Amino acid sequence: MRVDLDSRIPNNVGLADDRKLQRALEEWQPNFKDWWMEMGPEGFQLDKIYLRTAVAVDPKGWAHFEHVKMPDYRWGIFLTPHDEQRMIGFGDNLGQPAWDQVPGDWRKELRRIIVTQGDTEPASVEQQRLLGRCAPSLYDLRNLFQVNVEEGRHLWAMVYLLHKYFGRDGREEAEDLLVRRSGNPDSPRILGAFNEPINDWLSFFCFTFFTDRDGKYQLASLAESGFDPLARSCRFMLTEEAHHMFVGETGISRILQRTCELMKDAPAEDVTTRGGIPLDVMQKYVNRWFSVSQDLFGGEDSSNAASYFAAGLKGRFNESMPGKYPDHLALDQVYNTARPDAAGGEQSVEVPMRRAMNLVLRDEYRTDCQKGVDRWNKIIKRAGIDFEITLADERFGRAQGVWSRGRYTPSGAPLTEAQWELRKGEWLPTAQDEAYVASLMKPVYEPGKIAPWIAPPRTGINNNGFDFEYVQFSDDPYARI
Ligand SMILES: [Fe+2]
Ligand SMILES: [Fe+2]
Numbered sequence: 001m002r003v004d005l006d007s008r009i010p011n012n013v014g015l016a017d018d019r020k021l022q023r024a025l026e027e028w029q030p031n032f033k034d035w036w037m038e039m040g041p042e043g044f045q046l047d048k049i050y051l052r053t054a055v056a057v058d059p060k061g062w063a064h065f066e067h068v069k070m071p072d073y074r075w076g077i078f079l080t081p082h083d084e085q086r087m088i089g090f091g092d093n094l095g096q097p098a099w100d101q102v103p104g105d106w107r108k109e110l111r112r113i114i115v116t117q118g119d120t121e122p123a124s125v126e127q128q129r130l131l132g133r134c135a136p137s138l139y140d141l142r143n144l145f146q147v148n149v150e151e152g153r154h155l156w157a158m159v160y161l162l163h164k165y166f167g168r169d170g171r172e173e174a175e176d177l178l179v180r181r182s183g184n185p186d187s188p189r190i191l192g193a194f195n196e197p198i199n200d201w202l203s204f205f206c207f208t209f210f211t212d213r214d215g216k217y218q219l220a221s222l223a224e225s226g227f228d229p230l231a232r233s234c235r236f237m238l239t240e241e242a243h244h245m246f247v248g249e250t251g252i253s254r255i256l257q258r259t260c261e262l263m264k265d266a267p268a269e270d271v272t273t274r275g276g277i278p279l280d281v282m283q284k285y286v287n288r289w290f291s292v293s294q295d296l297f298g299g300e301d302s303s304n305a306a307s308y309f310a311a312g313l314k315g316r317f318n319e320s321m322p323g324k325y326p327d328h329l330a331l332d333q334v335y336n337t338a339r340p341d342a343a344g345g346e347q348s349v350e351v352p353m354r355r356a357m358n359l360v361l362r363d364e365y366r367t368d369c370q371k372g373v374d375r376w377n378k379i380i381k382r383a384g385i386d387f388e389i390t391l392a393d394e395r396f397g398r399a400q401g402v403w404s405r406g407r408y409t410p411s412g413a414p415l416t417e418a419q420w421e422l423r424k425g426e427w428l429p430t431a432q433d434e435a436y437v438a439s440l441m442k443p444v445y446e447p448g449k450i451a452p453w454i455a456p457p458r459t460g461i462n463n464n465g466f467d468f469e470y471v472q473f474s475d476d477p478y479a480r481i
Contacts (some may be wrong), residue, residue: 001082003056008110010076012057012161023164025077028174034156035178036071039126041148043133045071048460049145052080052243054153055238065462067472073149077160079232088226089320090328091312094476102165108312109304110227111166113313115173116219118158118189119180121151123194123208126182131204134441135453139460140201142470143247147208150240157233192399193292201454202255202277202438209248209372213465215298217242217317217365221362224315230443243310249372249441255282256376257455260383272436275452279380279387286389286408290369291397297362301403306354316357317364330354337349339402344414366391397428445473 003012008026015022037045048067055064057078101112110295125148133139162170180187183195198204223234229328255277255463262269262276271278298305308314318324327333335356341347344374351359369391375396393412395403407420410427413476429437440453448457450468456466464470 001079003078005055005074005076009054009156009366010074010078011160013164018036018164021164021329026161028159028163028171031175031178032075032152032159033071033162035122036125036152038123039129039181040152040269041070041125041132041145042129044141044471045069046473049476050142050464050468050470051149052462054236054240058251059239064237070149072146072372073152075149075153075156078236079229080235083230086228086231088312088324089224090315090330091226091310092329093312094311094328095227096226098226098231102227102230103311104229106235107166108232109308109311109416110313111162111169111173113222113308114158114161114166114230115177117222118162118173118177119190120194120215121155121158122177123180123182123189124148124211125151126133126189127194127196127198127207128204133203134201134249134443135445135454136201136454137444137449137466138447138470139457139466139468140251141445142461144204145471147212147244147247148326150244153240154237155235161229175281181480191295191296194291200434200441201251202285202437203289204283205248205251205255206285207248208244209252209430210286210293210369211296212241212244212248213365213368214293216245217361217362217368218296220317221314221319221361223274224319226312244374249375251454252282252286252376253379254455256389257383260380260385260454261455263385264383275440277437277440279385279389281429281433283389284433285437286429287372287392287427288429290391292375292399294362294365294394295398295400295404296357297365298400300359301349301351301355302354302358305357306352309354309357315359316360330357330455335359337437340406362394367392392427432466445471 001014001016004010004016006412007016009015023363046069046471048064048069050067051073052063052065053074054062054076056062059210088094088096123474128144128168130140131144135144139141156354159174159177162174182189183197188195198207216238218239223231223238230392257272257308259276259279330353333353335349335353336345336348336350337359337467338348373389373391377397380387391411393408395412398404407417407454410416442451445453447469460466460468
């Protein structure tokens with residue numbers, strides 16, 4: 001399908017040939033813009049940001065970089081190319097042709113999956129809307145806005161599917177995606193982690209490392225879907241998602257690097273006296289965001305997960321990668337895990353593999369997180385400092401799943417409620433930690449300058465240096481109101 005960049009909605013889905021759909025989406029577009037102006041990054045809508053825009057789906061040349069005002073960003077609809085031969089790669093429909101239309105029996109479930117994914121996209125923009133006030137550099141400010149506009153495009157990707165394939169219900173769901181608000185008690189976003197406030201840049205980097213990575217794993221499992229338009233949407237979203245996790249991983253790396261430099265310079269001194277973020281505070285933030293992100297994977301023993309897999313709606317990570325899974329039916333295997341028992345201890349259980357698909361995906365996620373953590377630890381080790389960032393046990397700090405009713409240490413040892421209350425400040429950010437991190441959040445908006453709590457990046461964006469003018473501020477005196 002041809003890439004059409006000139007129409008009101010850039011797309012490669014032949015929108016011009018489907019007037020009814022085009023009109024419906026053109027009616028949704030002003031509502032999206034209103035939402036963006038109300039809930040998007042506050043105070044920067046007149047400034048020109050050096051943004052990457054998707055203009056094609058060719059792996060090599062899909063993006064175009066230029067300075068653009070965020071409301072003028074060209075949010076488009078892009079799917080990876082259609083493969084006529086594509087077969088369903090797992091579950092009971094294994095080997096049958098992939099569906100170009102919604103299978104009638106699974107309409108409700110598919111709509112739910114798409115709405116849940118779609119809801120996370122605007123939610124994260126809402127969570128991050130005030131961060132522009134205190135970015136550590138223009139480079140970071142630009143990266144924040146890049147992530148934000150792309151989450152907006154991901155919303156477009158899901159809204160396209162709802163409008164095209166789900167008729168009137170789909171259009172209503174698309175409207176509701178602009179009505180719910182992150183953290184609003186009356187109409188919250190669907191998933192817990194997307195209602196947590198993100199008020200400082202340490203949280204932002206943890207979010208983009210841990211929570212966007214949950215997004216990567218959800219998108220990857222939907223990229224295997226037998227419903228081909230969903231698979232193709234998610235495949236293209238994954239190319240953008242990689243940058244979000246890069247922002248998170250390098251953000252934390254740069255803070256660690258700065259902290260280590262301060263510790264080496266004056267080993268006897270507390271880094272907070274010199275404006276750094278202590279390693280144990282970093283660990284607490286990691287604990288918080290790793291726990292809430294694990295909650296997003298859903299129940300450990302799940303009949304929904306089993307039926308999504310059986311039907312061919314949602315596969316495993318890289319299900320179609322040759323050699324990764326010897327068996328795409330997953331009928332005869334079990335997953336060995338543990339759960340709490342009535343006596344306050346725990347028992348081992350065998351979950352039929354299909355029912356354990358959320359856990360299977362979460363294991364892949366944990367392994368991926370650990371790789372990033374290992375790279376962080378190399379920075380600390382290279383500085384000669386004896387400290388390691390760790391990923392907590394699955395039991396720690398959970399609000400969902402079988403472990404959510406108990407209290408556990410980061411290494412998974414059970415605690416009474418009283419012990420937990422006494423000790424939780426060792427493992428999760430305290431009000432004092434948060435106040436300290438908040439006190440560091442001061443904007444640095446001169447090209448090439450950076451806040452003292454974080455190191456500059458090694459390279460800039462798109463072959464530009466760190467001192468490039470990533471954001472050109474408007475002269476309009478009202479622009480930042
Ligand atoms: Fe996204
Ligand atoms: Fe993302």
